[in-house]
Amino acid sequence: MTDLIRTLGLSASGMTAQAQRLRHLSENIANADTPGYRRKTVSFDTVQRGEAAGQVEVGKVRLDRSDLTRIHDPGNPLADAQGNYEGSNVDLVIEIADAREAQRSYEANLKMFDQARQMTQSLLDLLRR
Secondary structure: OHHHHHHHHHHHHHHHHHHHHHHHHHHHHHOOOOOOOOOEEEEEEEOOOHHHOOOEEEEEEEEOOOOOOEEEOOOOOOOOOOOEEEOOOOOHHHHHHHHHHHHHHHHHHHHHHHHHHHHHHHHHHHHHO
16 A cells, blocks of 8 residues: 555656646746846756655756857846847747746656556455445
8 A cells, every 4th residue: 555655656746747848838938038138048957855766856946057148139127338239048949948848747747646646546445345
């Protein structure tokens, strides 16, 4: 029974991590046209302590340090003397691909959670007989 409960915890931690990842991806997509915005990235860490060992947690949120795009628009109030300003470093294709990956990973964890829940319910039904 503890293995089933541990599986529920593992799956739930994966869903929580992917939900946080999706939140940051959606922030990146929403700010793709914001001048000076740097893309946020998250990393996942494996918990090594106690009952939660093996679960996933989100590490620090980091800003992507790649170069910001230079946009030539002399009419923009942010433009310098040459008419350029810095855009964001968000690539929508990469963000959408990452969002799909996070969504699929979330769905896989959800299916695992549901399977463990069904197995737990079946076990409890057997024990009631």
